[in-house]
Amino acid sequence: MTDTATAKQPASSVRSRSQRRSLGWLGALVCGGVTLTLAAPVQAQVDVNPPLPNVMFLVDTSGSMEYLASSTTFPTCNPTGSNSQKSRWTDLVEVMTGSVQNYRCYAQSRSSSAFADEYRLPGLPQIYDYQYTNPYHRILSGTCTPGPNPASLTALQTAPYSYPTDWLKFHTYNSTTACTTFQQANDGLLDTFRGRVRFGLMTFDTHTDDGTGVAGSTANFPSGMRGTWSYYVGGAKAGHPAGCTTGDYVQEVGARNAAAPPWEGRMVAFGSPNATQSDLQTRADWIQNVLLTTRPYGATPIAGMLSDAYAFFNLDTSQDPLDTSQDFGPRSDPFVDQGCRKNVIVLLTDGEPNLDLRPFCESGGHCPYERSEDIAKQFDADGTPVFVIGFAVNSVNVGGTTLDCSDLDLAQAADQTLCSNPANATNRELQACCTLSRIAYNGGTDRAYFPTNRDELRQALSNILSQLVPTTSRTLPVFAGTGDVRNGFAGSYRVLTSFTPKQFDTWSAVRERQRIVCKTPSNPSDPIEPELEAIDPAKGDDFVKNVNDNPNGRKFYSVLGTNGSSGILSDRSIRPLTIDDGVGVYSGTQYSGDASAFVTATPAAAASITAGDCVGASTATQCRDRILKWTVGLPNGTIYNRCSGTTCNLIGDIYHSTPRVVGSPSDIVRDESYDAFAIEQIDRPLVLYTSTNDGFLHAFDMNVGAGTSNPVGNNELWAFVPPAVLTGMKTQYPGLHKQLLDGVPVIRDVVATANGSTFKLERSAADAQDGAGRWRTILIQSFGSASTRGGYFALDVTDPKPNSSGSKGPKFLWQLTTTDAGDPLFGPSTPTPLITTLFFGDPAKEVAVAVLPGGDGGQRLGTNCTRTIATPNSAYPARGAVRCYDSGADSARSLTIVRLDTGEVIRTFRPAGLVPGNLAARTTETDIESPITGQPVAYPGDTGTVADRIFVGDRDGSLWRVNTSSTNPADWEMDLFWDAYPTSLSFSAASGQPIVTPPVLSVDGLGQLTIAFSTGDQETFTAANQTNFVWSLTETVSTNGKVLGSKANWFTRLDNGERVAGPISLFNGALFYSTFQPETSASQVCNAGDSRVWGVDYLIPKTDTNLGDGGSPRLPEDPNATAPTFVQYISASTSTLIDNGSTIFGVGVAQLPTCNEVDTGFSDPYLGSGAHRSVSRVNPGKFQLVMHTGAGGTAIGGGKTKTLSFDLPAPPAIATIDSWAALVEGL
Template identity: 30%
Template sequence: MSADVSAQEPDIRNIRPHFVLLVDTSGSMERKPDCICSTPACLECLPVCSAGTYEQNRWSVVAQALTGEFSPYECNSDTRIGGIYTGQYDEGYFLPHIQLPQEIPAYAGSQSGNGVLDTYLERIKFGLMTFDSIGTLTDRPPLVLQSTFQTAPFPADSLATKGMYSYAGDKPYTFPGAVPTVYMLNSGARSSIASEGGLVSVGADSTAAMTSTNASIQATVLGDIGLGKNPLRPFGSTPTAALVTDLQSFLQNDADIIAKTVDPGPGDPYYGCRSRSAVLITDGFPNGDMRGPPVNCELLGQPVGATGCPYEEVADTVSAMIAAGELDKFYVIGFALDGDAAQKAAVEALLNDIAAVGDTDEAFFVADRAELVTALTTALNEQNPGATSRTSPVATGLAPGLVQAQFISGFNASLDAADPWDGVLERRRIECVAGIPVAQDIVDSDRFHLLLNAQASAPGDVEPFGSDPPAAVTFGGAFSRNLWTVLPTNPADINGHLTGNGRDRLTSLANAGIDVPTAGSEIEQVPIGEFSKAISPEYFFGVGSVDTAQRDTVVDWVHGVVGSGREDQRLGDIYHSTPAIVGPLVDDLEDSSYNDWRLGLGHQESPDPLEDLSSDGWALSRRPRVIYAATNDGIIHAFLTDDHGSTEFTVGNNLDEFSCASNKDAGTELWGFIPPMFLDDLDDLLSGGSKQWFADGSIMVRDVYDVRAFAGTDGGGATVDSPAGQTNVWRTVLFLSFRNGGNGIVALDVTNPCKPEFLWQFTDPNLGDTYGQPTAAQIFLEDSDPTPLGGSGGPIVFKPRQSHGVIIVPGGQGVGGAGACTIASGPELPEGMDTATGTSITPRADRRCWRGTASVPPAVQHGRVLYFVDVATGSVIQELGEDTFPAPLNGAVSVFRGDTGTVGSVAYTVDADGVLWRIDMSSPDPDDWGAEALHDLYYAEAFDAAEPTYYPPALTINPAGEVVILVGTGNIDVLDDATAVNRVVSITEKLTFDSDGLITDLDGRLNWEIELDPGEQMTGPVELFDGQVFWGTFKAGGGTAIDACPFGGSRIFGVHYLDDPLSVGNLVPLLEDILGNPTTVLDSTDIPELDNALLVGLQVVQLPVCTTTQSVSVTDPFSGTSSTLAMPYSTSGRQFQLMGHLSGSGITTGGLAINVLEEGI
């Protein structure tokens, strides 16, 4: 079921950001954070380090923020005389060194791996620079003539212990009263050869090199004998200007940082597209640059060099680095700032100025470790995290009392065999500001993947159902998540066709107008249970297994418990699976049964037999909004999208049916469901970076009824004893095909998110990997013999005419044969197509050969089949097999009409050979159902030229009432195939009927056809909106060994769904280029963001709406009582725009992990 993948797609390059930590290691870091000096030496602010009392100093706070918390914390005050201090730069320093726990030989505690360096190990390439606070030498005065400085052995000593391992160039300077005498110094950062606090470069791009660099930084902070590093000891002044100047030199000269110019040779081939930032963490006002008393070099008019100061002002150097593109951002964190109120205000103003020119607006000011970690996390989250996407953004739409939001989903790829791919799920809130909708920056409370990591306890009142007799899953409380699954009595059946108790519930109605599909090979009434260590190892490793230890490891890993190695990456990667939002049902339809259902007035049935909904149903118009997301660790997740108070879902307001959401914040995972066919493959996930596929199809959610019966007087043709228009139960059904994750599909009832119900898992021997996206429909059923088309009818199952909720499942991927196969004239060969100008289109007579059960050699999972699965029971009502389809059905299915409550009679899909099929379900007898080829999208190409179509066709009608199908091809899994030929078409179906209303001929008109550039792929479905058609594409373009940044570009197409009536066969453009001219396509010339970016999931969305109200006093004319109403008087209007994910597009904005394209239409 699972499969490996090589992370070589154009945008999955994991170009980790460079992020240099500039850490203040001056002597003041030995003081306590919350202490104001009252004496020059400030010894009163040193921490107490004695048995029972261990106060933390500033350095311990910074060290633990970076490397992890010590538990318990202990310290020791060590006078800097003799021993390790002999001959060192800080020997005899007036402040003792406050040793951290790891420096104390008797320390028996431990350090957690919760430092920023640990958390971002896989995401960020860190560098480190700490202060060189000695401008000359330890045995020389602070003012040294240039001539002396440049005379041996001074230069060598400056680069060693006496000069505190100075880095970069020596700096000349002078000052008032000394001119023209020139002095020299070298301070700022320590070089990499320093045994304490030495420079650590960002290193190479390999995972091993990055891990080694991260370990080296931690060792530089804490000490590591094995790496030849002593614990860092705060010392001396605060030469911030010199440190930032040394950073500039580092960025301009370090072989890991600079742009690559020759190959082979030093430099970064991703220089042009890698994010580079730095952060300064400091506790005080900069000094050591000879500005201010007693030297006052700035009084010479601020020149830099031999006629003025040794260093530029900090803000000037930062501004220069930003302007030159050497840095993208420079962050500033003021930690436990020194001084009285006036002194602190002066420091804050200076640090804010530096942050402003560093393109980070303003500095962070923090007082403790938690605030420091938050500031660092905020800065790091703004870096390009390497997240990318193959999904579409989803929007909440309007719902009373709920925040409007858009959700972004994707994944972070890992190239490390020990690290799993992990997912990204973010909420971008839209708030109304002065009546205008404004997108808010993403903060941690919007990052659902981070909130899942932090979830400490499982929500209560979650009751999954599914088996018979119905019994809710009982969660034992051992985990912080409610994970559940299906456990058939025989563990060997986990990969089978499994159902809940839908059949019994339909049968129990005992109604002559509602019939139950005939059971097949499915295993009914399978038990469900918590995903826990109580599950037998046989479900994981096969019948007979007793490996409880490995079972426990798998369960802990999937839950992401502390110590599993996954506690910081609990959300699996969201690769192809676009999430779905299910909220309150706020709108009526022209269907009274649906309206009663949404209001809790009828047509509801709880999976809990103890809950009677006949007189007091669920208020689905008030149900909490949930986003369902499927991840490749095999879990379907249910996350709350909004914050809910403790009084929102209670008995008092008659909404206690949704109590699981009470007093919960947005991002809470209510539950997660693991389809049973994944259980025996979950151990494959333990290999981490060996990419696995599980729940990879897009989540589909539909409101459907189980059965609706029709009386003869309804015009439905039913028997007279059929109840008039009776609908038994409506339900909100979630269904998911597994794509490359396996040959199956699962369905859940999520009508009430607090009481999810397992409906069924469908598998079949002929089902391939379910790449084709299924769909739901309501379809008429009535068996007869002979059938309405004159065929021989089968058993009479469906007696009076009735419509059933059905899931239509395409067969999926198949197995190719050798060479070409000739297609005979008939239903498999579309011979009735004409161009818009009336020219006959000749389809390919030869197409690829595909294996089936009768081929040599045979193939069982051939995918050449279409299934119609009953929603309520999971039974197969009908299937069209390999006798109908010569190629696998790996494309999605669309039904006409497929709206809620309507009855569908025809469906369309494209097979693996690029042939568009029409599936006819217009006869109520399933024995009459069939399929016929309508159009060969590759009619003028070679037999093996076809590209797949994984997205559903878009369906509409023209003014004459004829069905129009819009569909295109493109393989989003092979984006760098330069030879691929893809096209998008608009087709009008032309039907001929006989006197009995039966179809005699299927023909079609090719309204227009667009052939994309060679290698250009569609990257999402055709989006149809009000007669307008839009889609996005991507074409790969390779970089070089010197400049590896270019990987391709995207385009946006926009045309009318039909051809131009004034110029037959030609397109009607709907877009405008950068010059305002009509065009059918936009590229990076018109929208620069499309360059070097993968646009996926382009769709039309309604812009959020803001309504402004005013209080109006109203008097009841009958009672005379007055009340105040909020009456709307203005609105931002209903506008629409194009929206899609932009993967691999460089630095993100607004706190997003993945950029979003938004373009007006």
């Protein structure tokens, strides 16, 4: 079936079948406005991130997976050309692990000496599948293919369950020569859902021998090969067919165990119930690599695999060989036991079960396994749904009539009869459909999925996983003034964002505007109070609805890379440079248009689309049209459309991308040129910028509905697709959830010098002294934790509203991702960058720069790496070593500073030996052992000021300082500033937790710099076995002004998994933040945990004699009290302000509009002729602490996003003399 036919979908969620059988696991969880059917919790579940579900993939690795999805023939392979086809196994691997770039395949004979030599194990003459009939269709990226590294066998012999760092070797397909050109996009489902699902993996054990491959604690490879590494609990399964008089014999098939070499289909378990985000990523990486290197072989023992899965989930109490403090299986997982973590089975197969002796064991024999559908029924009874995907099992012939397996509904008597009719018993194709349908039906999921191609396979898997992920966004409330507090439509705004998970479609955003209006009271003596209006879609407050209801007229932008000898390289660095800085010289051209014009102007090659990416497409252009038309909401000639009937879903979900609102320039800058810029841009519209996971950066006019010149309608000004994201668009078609663009935009006004029709974002020292120059507004953003290559892009948004001539609207500046050879500059997940100004060069100039952290990536190893400590701290000594990381973290262990106008690398800080491309001349070798995961901040940090130092955190809890005071970038230094896990508090190399949020900088009364920062993973909130911190520090300075080091003002230790959730806010000398702590009682792990809102002095400790008591209390316990009592924090257990079960992800401080009354005018003889006005009844706007509360809390009237706010004491009003001026009056 192609996607031009009518697609039949199975049930959209796990169903209730109480009318047919009693099930104890059903319940409904409503999150973000959508109902998801999951296990009924015993208590209220954790809000923003409930305990992640355990999803075990039972993957068919039988020999038939070597066939094409469309037939029982082998794919055509051309290892040196571009016309290679994909086997079923390749389709599955790419859907799960990511698209292979420059895909080719190689049909390797399993009778060849090269095959035998590569896979032979110690002590064995040949591997088990030597001379197997089906060739091994190896996946190639160019000519490079993954395989085992024989050098790892020594480690595997002594530690059979381990993952040696060198076990995976990439080599050319026709030799053992190592290669580094295997490239794979981070767009697989394991990439998309990592951190949201706990993945496990089982593959087929097809040998009936019970050999496990383990003898004691060491490997026994001969035993493993005989039994293909059998997994079982207790004794091996046995049985015999009818008529056999010798009794039972071993029939141990099903799943392989965790001692199989990784390239032999090793089982991967879930790990600790409290696994951290890093642990989850590591296991997802293990599964990806296992799938990449596993060879399809043998039969289809589905009953045996389901039986082994049941034993794993319910019977296995053995110790986890990788962590002996935990069980291997989830039987003792307290989250499962108490009902708030779901166990889920996903069976992916292309055939009917066999190797279970049926039907020969049924009458007078002994069957080793129950029927597959009966085992599924046991899973269902235990509350574990069994999803079934029958890949390439679809259309069958029954009595001359073609039947679509997707039409089978075993709730209908006619279909039950069809499957059980003896006349159809020998119709193997039909029986395969029937058996898989029975497994799904008895497994509690109504129907099996029957995809016929990789698009449908990707959609089926995405639909299953999407219904298991009830998360809300990680964004913060955003505030903006309209410039007119007396405006009857709105004096100011608040912007609230979240998202709604959806099945069979992209997840959709919730983006709401709340208007705040100053309203005159009926009693003239009462003050004019600001009122928070209900969110009203009829007034344009629902921005997503505005677009969905008015999809026509949208304007799209992107960039087309130069079509050179290597083609269009959209995923490479694209910059307007003519001189190579070591990254390479490659440029592009911006283009734009409405939906139709945008599709036409985007070559298929720019989006890495080939004809093979679409089922039934004959050309790449035809496939381009199908994918991109769907993406922008146009009909594409298939059943798939983001505008179905009268309903559109055109705005993807927002997860991390906190919006930014920018109006006319209003920063306080003592510079005449900035004053001129503010006057020039005084009519610039108030614009909201945010990214969505379907790959677009959106710009919205905030004042929609404010008057006749701005009526209610589509207020999206434009949507921009970074060129690197273009290559990922195909992975979300047709309606899959992906994280293509998930970063937070950073927007800043920076000084500029006109250079013809363009601008250089710099000015000379003389111009700076004279207040000369121009200014521009620049946006920079990372791709975030996205499904594309790690990197950053920049736009000029000085004039955000497009005009007909094209002179206004967004202007692309650059994209930084890789060197010209494709070597990554950053890790696969990149954090929020920084815009600041530095003073350097010869002659030295003020230059606007972007500071780009390396981000996250790679796996932690079991070893420790020593590091250099430039300035030791005697009171809180830094650890001399931290955890080591594998090569996947190499590019993430970096910090890069580039020109903001061109992306030219000025300086990059990297470890010796890890310098990509030709960047050595611009690299300062720095002993960075951990990925740089934090958001950098600069000091001074005001608009237009020149910074001389930058602070940023890493994945192991260390805060770094970059000294940029020199005018020669080669003299800039990056050193360890503070270790959040000092040895004086008894911490070791493995203790650290990541610094993700930005440090908060200020100054004390002596002008010394103060720094506040926190540690803690911001994704997996149920990880309890960790300690986090909030630190307040002061940078110490000698009498001659030389910076010496640092000292602690106070710290707060957060134990048992508690961590700061979201960034810290500084207001009126106090730090405000929220923390979340998962439930610590082993018998109550499904409780919602505890959120606390904190307010402490940024500098003064609570107790002078014990800095560990934290900061001095600054949070009013009762904001309405006349003389409030101040405390360090409030929580649901201490205050009625916090709702039980709310998870508060960060706080923001906002001021309500200052309302006043202006009279209509009067004449005053002392002021001359004419009318004058006076301001009266001034009511200063209150300051409030505002926060999102996820599923807990209360939604604003008319809205979907739930929030909490309460008043803060106003800061004291202090008059300061800025300057003197003489006043001369003449008569």
